[in-house]
Amino acid sequence: MLFSVFMLALRSVRRNLLRSFLTILGIVIGVSAVITMVTLGNGATRAIEEKITSLGINMLIVSPGQRIGGGGGGGVPQFIEADAEAIAAQIGGVAAVAPQGQARATVVANGRNWATTVSGSTVDLFDIGNWELASGRVFAPDEQLSGAAVCVLGETVRRELFGGTPGTTGLGEQLRIKQFSCNVIGILMPKGQGGMGDQDDTVIVPLHTLQRRVTGSHRVSFLVVSMAEGADSRPLKASLGQLMRERRHLSEGDDDNFNIFDTQQLAETLSSTMGVLTSLLGAVAAVSLLVGGIGIMNIMLVSVTERTREIGLRLAVGALEGEVLLQFLIEAVVLSALGGVVGVVIATVASWALASAMAVPYSFDPAINLLSLLFSAAIGVMFGYFPARRAARMDPIEALRHE
Secondary structure, three states: HHHHHHHHHHHHHHOOOHHHHHHHHHHHHHHHHHHHHHHHHHHHHHHHHHHHHHHOEEEEEEOOOOOOOOOOOOOOOOOEEEEEEHHHHHHHOEEEEEEEEEEEEEEEEEEEEEEEEEEOOHHHHHHOOOOEEEEEEOOHHHHHHOOOOOEEEEEHHHHHOOOOOOOOOOOOOOOEOOEEEEEEEEEEEOOOOEEEEEEOOOEEEEHHHHHHHHOOOOEEEEEEEOOOOOOOOHHHHHHHHHHHHOOOOOOOOOOOEEEEEEHHHHHHHHHHHHHHHHHHHHHHHHHHHHHHHHHHHHHHHHHHHHHHHHHHHHHHHOOHHHHHHHHHHHHHHHHHHHHHHHHHHHHHHHHHHHHHHHOOOOOHHHHHHHHHHHHHHHOOOOOOHHHHHHHHHOHHHHHHHHO
């Protein structure tokens, strides 16, 4: 009995293909909009997380000044190498500390020049900052202590000075930074854009090399702290802040003249914000599903009116009210479910294309696809029930008299 009712419903849908298509169009648009918005939102969240992860994992950046990014202007004292040693020795949960100095300089090699950021640090910076080598090596501890004339290039600097395939040229060449030349011993893997600009536009030298040959000062710009695996950042930041206040001779009433930037908390905050925005966009798009449901209800009411004599004839020859109710209910569910399937297909193609155009990862989410499909079927049940009940409760005699 259920099969025959289902076939009757399908026959009614096929009888008016254009009307059926226009009826499911609202469901198609609603389902595809919800899935596309959520998929792109998830992709954007992943892209943000990857960018922040590329800065370094479980990393704290201590900079002078009260703003993120710091800066030693306005009389704010910078750090010294001993501050990094004190953090490593006195703060629990710290895996490594890398003091980092920076200076803007024009570098010259291969008959070309390029204005870039020259960073000086210890070898720990490569592990803390999640840097990987495309070729060559990083500087050795003895090169760090002696201030050797060696350097490691970011991909942007390598490309601008030497060109060619990434990681294949520039190694072993001489690079002039201001008044001294250094030997290129390593090429870094590309990391792309980050929250602080192009991460690959950098030249990294030993800290003592930067201090003696570029800045002429023992001050450092940042302290990059790597937390141990599983360490809680909140008490660690509190201990770090207290130690910095002591070393910078701040009294109890003085404000901090340094800033501690937590990349992990930034990632969590941005991911949470993107999650809220994604949910909001999905909810707005879901409104079109309700509009599609109203369209189904409208067409089903029209269909009941058009087929009044057919309904009366079926009831007159012995069809039960439940069978007539089920027929029209299945017809509504078939329309909405078909719209859901078409919407999922369109959303998959649209999400992939838009993710490529927006340069965000495409992340297929089975849960939102299945939920949208089930919700579209539920729309058919909700909005198809009233027209189906109206058809089932018709008086057969009055229905047969209908013109």
